[in-house]
Amino acid sequence: MKLFKQIPKPLTKIDSPREIVRQFVPSWFTATMGTGILAVLLHDFPFPFTHLFDLAWAYWWLNVGLFTIFSILFLARWAFYFKDALPMFSHPVQSMFLGAIPMGLSTIVNGVALFCVPVWGAGFVTLAEVLWCINVVLALASCLLVPIYMVSTHEHSLKKMTAVWVLPVVPAEVAAATGGVILPTIANIAFARYIAFLSAILWGISVPIAMSIVVIFFLRLVLHKLPPNDLIISCFLPLGPIGTAALAATGLSISAPRIFASFGDTLSDVAYESLASATTAIGIMVACVFWGYGIWWLVLAVFAVVKALVDRLPFNLGWWGLIFPLGVFSAATVDLYKLTQLLFFKISAAIFICVLFILWWVVMVNTFLRAYTGELFYAPCLHTQITAEQAANFELEV
Numbered sequence: 243m244k245l246f247k248q249i250p251k252p253l254t255k256i257d258s259p260r261e262i263v264r265q266f267v268p269s270w271f272t273a274t275m276g277t278g279i280l281a282v283l284l285h286d287f288p289f290p291f292t293h294l295f296d297l298a299w300a301y302w303w304l305n306v307g308l309f310t311i312f313s314i315l316f317l318a319r320w321a322f323y324f325k326d327a328l329p330m331f332s333h334p335v336q337s338m339f340l341g342a343i344p345m346g347l348s349t350i351v352n353g354v355a356l357f358c359v360p361v362w363g364a365g366f367v368t369l370a371e372v373l374w375c376i377n378v379v380l381a382l383a384s385c386l387l388v389p390i391y392m393v394s395t396h397e398h399s400l401k402k403m404t405a406v407w408v409l410p411v412v413p414a415e416v417a418a419a420t421g422g423v424i425l426p427t428i429a430n431i432a433f434a435r436y437i438a439f440l441s442a443i444l445w446g447i448s449v450p451i452a453m454s455i456v457v458i459f460f461l462r463l464v465l466h467k468l469p470p471n472d473l474i475i476s477c478f479l480p481l482g483p484i485g486t487a488a489l490a491a492t493g494l495s496i497s498a499p500r501i502f503a504s505f506g507d508t509l510s511d512v513a514y515e516s517l518a519s520a521t522t523a524i525g526i527m528v529a530c531v532f533w534g535y536g537i538w539w540l541v542l543a544v545f546a547v548v549k550a551l552v553d554r555l556p557f558n559l560g561w562w563g564l565i566f567p568l569g570v571f572s573a574a575t576v577d578l579y580k581l582t583q584l585l586f587f588k589i590s591a592a593i594f595i596c597v598l599f600i601l602w603w604v605v606m607v608n609t610f611l612r613a614y615t616g617e618l619f620y621a622p623c624l625h626t627q628i629t630a631e632q633a634a635n636f637e638l639e640v
Contacts (some may be wrong), residue, residue, distance in 0.1 A: 255521050264323045265621040266315040266616060269332070269559045271342035275314060276565030277305040278349020280602050282423075283569060283595045285356050286576045288588045302353035309346050334396035337388055337622055340385035341410040344380035345566070347397040347421040348413070351377055355424040370424045375438070378444065379422065381413035385447060401466045403460045405479035414448035415486045417441070419570070425501060432502040435514075438494060445490050452483035454605075456539075474550040475563045477543040481536055485571030488532035492577030494598075495525030526581050529574060558597015558620060561605045568598050 250511055253259055265579035320327050329335045351373045388410035392398065421441030428434040459480060498521035504514035505518040547555075571592035579587035612618045 250615065252614050255509075256619055262619050263318045264352040265619045265624060266327055267336055267339065268316065268342055268566055269317075269339040269562075269622050270312050271309070271346040272339070272559060272562035273606075274305055274346035274347060275342060275522040276515070276562050276569065276602060277308060278346065278352065278603070279569030279573065280598060281305055281347065282352050283317065283572055283576070284354065284600065286549070286573070287595055288576060288579055288591050295357075297342060299353075299357045302357055303351075305349055305353065309350055312346075319617075322465045324623075325626055331391060331623075332395055333612050333623040334392075334398055334406075335406065337396070337440055338406045338409045339392055340388055341381075341384040341413045344413040345416045347373065347377045347380065351420050352423045355427050359427050360590045364427075367427045370427060371433075371437075374417070374424055378417050378440070380491045381417040381444070384410045388411045389451075400458075400462050403459065403462045404469055404473050404476035405456070406476060406623060407455045407459070408452050408483050411448050411451050411455070412483045413514060414444040414572070415452065415483060415490055416570075417450070418444040419486050419490040419493055419573075420499065420501050422490055425497035427494070431501055434497070438497070438501055439495060441490065445487070448489045449483065452487075456480040456483065468546050468549065471550045471553055472558065473560070474546055475560050477494070477546040478567050479563050479568070480539050481543065481571050482567035483537060484532050485567060485569075485574050488536065488574035489577060490571050491525040491528040491532070492574055492581060493524045495529070495581055496577065498522050498525070498551065502573040507612075516635055522581070526578070529578055529581075531575060533571075533578060536574075540568075540571070549618060557608045557612065559609070561608065564601050565598065565605060568601070569596065575606050 253262075256262070256265070258386045276295070281298050281304075282300035284294060284301060287294055287298075330340075351370055354366055354370040356374060359370065392407075392410075418441040421437045421444070425434055425435075425437060428437065468474065499518050502518035502521065504511040574589055575587055575591040575594060578584070579591055609618065
């Protein structure tokens with residue numbers, strides 16, 4: 243009985259349970275991004291063991307549950323607290339996290355292709371295709387509308403910038419990578435080609451602007467040094483678009499020989515036959531270039547966090563910025579092993595996935611404990627009208 247008495251009461255940090263809905267912010271969807279990519283990585287772990295598939299599938303179902311709960315809370319906020327939800331769009335930080343919604347959905351689509359189709363049959367291919375199309379619409383909305391708000395409504399400053407700027411534009415390339423995941427399940431070659439070309443277009447929409455933002459972020463680091471400790475995790479965020487760019491390239495490379503194979507003599511047949519071999523070769527080289535870039539940024543991010551460990555690192559939802567970026571980079575490493583069969587990529591992938599597994603538990607436990615007390619249910623836009631400089635203090639706390 244004494245043990246139970248020592249357990250603190252839930253939601254002591256908020257006025258009432260209704261505040262969970264009223265102050266629910268889209269940054270919660272970063273938890274589904276991290277959980278979903280871990281499920282994918284466990285599925286593709288390069289050193290398989292007994293019940294590995296079951297473990298990966300369990301994580302995917304957990305991700306489905308989290309995404310469902312978060313979606314209900316997010317929609318409920320709009321239904322019951324519409325006026326309180328509107329300021330989210332004009333908030334220079336919260337609006338960035340709208341991109342986490344389609345990226346979270348991407349991990350659901352991945353699981354349908356990797357888990358549901360093998361277990362329950364080809365009927366779930368249609369579900370994967372439909373969800374992917376919805377995901378593309380949401381990704382394009384984030385990639386196009388949020389930057390419009392950034393240049394027309396928001397106030398930002400270089401000194402207080404963090405890599406959270408990449409979040410609204412990355413969903414397009416994440417959708418492109420997801421297209422590569424579902425391609426092997428699609429028997430209709432004509433439709434598979436549509437998905438392949440649309441994935442390449444999505445890659446083109448997202449990757450150049452995301453890389454531009456990464457360059458600006460590095461400029462900010464050079465001119466104004468590392469962010470404060472509560473924002474230091476943002477140094478890992480550039481690994482997300484870098485890793486996803488590589489992952490999308492490898493995904494298309496794996497399926498290219500099958501979907502582009504053609505034996506006719508028309509101009510399009512000749513073009514497709516060339517693509518069947520060229521896409522794989524080009525994809526491997528593009529992925530290797532981005533992988534090297536990612537290693538450079540990973541070293542910089544680790545240095546930044548280790549340097550900050552001298553002082554206390556306060557926990558916030560931004561810690562999920564460790565999981566998904568490292569996850570997509572690990573997934574690209576796995577695909578490079580599949581394409582090259584190089585032991586170097588196999589061992590690297592295994593190490594990355596093991597580290598990610600440990601980090602996921604650290605972040606998830608801290609998230610659960612602080613969600614239990616209500617500490618994480620906080621929407622900055624409801625508490626103050628902030629300037630660009632003040633907004634940066636919430637860059638990874640919302």
